[in-house]
Amino acid sequence: MYSIDLSGKTGLVMGVANQRSLAWGIAQPLAQAGARLAFSYQGERLKPTLEKLTAELSSPLLLEADVTDDASLDRLFEQVRAEFGKLDYLIHSVAFAPAVTFEKPFLETERADWITAMDVSAYSLVASARRAAPLMSEGGSIVTLSYLAAERVVPHYNMMGVAKAALEASVRYLAYDLGPKGVRVNAVSAGAVRTIAARSISGFADLYSAAGEMSMLKRNITQEEVGGLGLALLTDQLGGGITGETIYVDAGFHAIGLFLPKGSEG
Numbered sequence: 492m493y494s495i496d497l498s499g500k501t502g503l504v505m506g507v508a509n510q511r512s513l514a515w516g517i518a519q520p521l522a523q524a525g526a527r528l529a530f531s532y533q534g535e536r537l538k539p540t541l542e543k544l545t546a547e548l549s550s551p552l553l554l555e556a557d558v559t560d561d562a563s564l565d566r567l568f569e570q571v572r573a574e575f576g577k578l579d580y581l582i583h584s585v586a587f588a589p590a591v592t593f594e595k596p597f598l599e600t601e602r603a604d605w606i607t608a609m610d611v612s613a614y615s616l617v618a619s620a621r622r623a624a625p626l627m628s629e630g631g632s633i634v635t636l637s638y639l640a641a642e643r644v645v646p647h648y649n650m651m652g653v654a655k656a657a658l659e660a661s662v663r664y665l666a667y668d669l670g671p672k673g674v675r676v677n678a679v680s681a682g683a684v685r686t687i688a689a690r691s692i693s694g695f696a697d698l699y700s701a702a703g704e705m706s707m708l709k710r711n712i713t714q715e716e717v718g719g720l721g722l723a724l725l726t727d728q729l730g731g732g733i734t735g736e737t738i739y740v741d742a743g744f745h746a747i748g749l750f751l752p753k754g755s756e757g
């Protein structure tokens with residue numbers, strides 16, 4: 492029988508806000524396979540949700556951290572080091588852009604909003620990887636979450652698309668720097684899933700149903716499918732040899748070059 496045993500492995504999961512979060516989709520199979528997990532959350536108001544969600548896991552570590560604050564990240568990784576001694580997996584599932592950037596045309600992007608989106612959604616991966624790497628003394632794997640808007644224009648995504656392009660380029664440079672240490676870095680590019688972050692994007696409901704209708708599989712993807720790919724990329728047993736990569740789990744949507752009008756599909 493083919494099975495994955497991650498007992499003795501440790502992971503830090505950044506970005507679980509509730510049970511719908513993509514990070515939670517990745518954390519569940521990791522925990523089920525035996526890994527011990529720490530969760531970082533933004534702001535104390537999220538703690539009760541995290542406590543409830545993780546109640547069944549074996550000794551989870553819940554740590555508050557804001558990715559825009561270097562001192563907060565220093566504290567986070569120091570707490571992980573003190574408790575775990577080493578780190579095998581890092582899941583970076585954090586993004587934010589001011590609401591106005593989804594509402595106005597990209598042309599109108601203000602400098603401050605550009606900086607905020609880049610800081611939270613792209614630089615935070617670099618800042619986190621830099622602090623995780625010294626803890627990955629036995630090698631390790633880092634996974635972040637991206638979206639097709641990094642490569643193609645998706646109406647409304649605007650600044651978030653630009654930040655995801657920076658994130659995917661950062662994945663490649665980090666993978667190059669960390670490869671000699673045996674640390675792999677990859678991005679999961681997920682199709683639309685109804686989460687808090689997604690629902691804050693204007694026009695998301697239309698985009699969600701269009702993606703479902705137009706994808707090759709003629710359906711939307713699930714949080715579990717994101718979790719499956721995340722698990723594969725994190726574990727050497729399944730994803731060893733893959734680094735610097737962005738892999739789509741979007742029911743084939745990204746690979747279609749032309750959408751025919753309804754009724755004329757082949």
Ligand code: NAD
Pocket residue numbers: 505506507508509511512513514532533556557558559584585586587611636637638680681682683684685686687688689
């Ligand atoms: P989510 O709202 O559940 O997760 C976003 C997380 O980012 C939240 O936990 C939030 O607290 C955290 N965050 C934001 N600013 C932060 C800060 N300053 N410090 C620390 N944490 C902060 O939504 P999600 O959809 O699970 O988003 C996770 C990732 O998946 C994001 O990178 C998102 O862009 C990406 N993604 C989502 C979809 C989708 O359709 N839901 C598709 C592709 C990619």
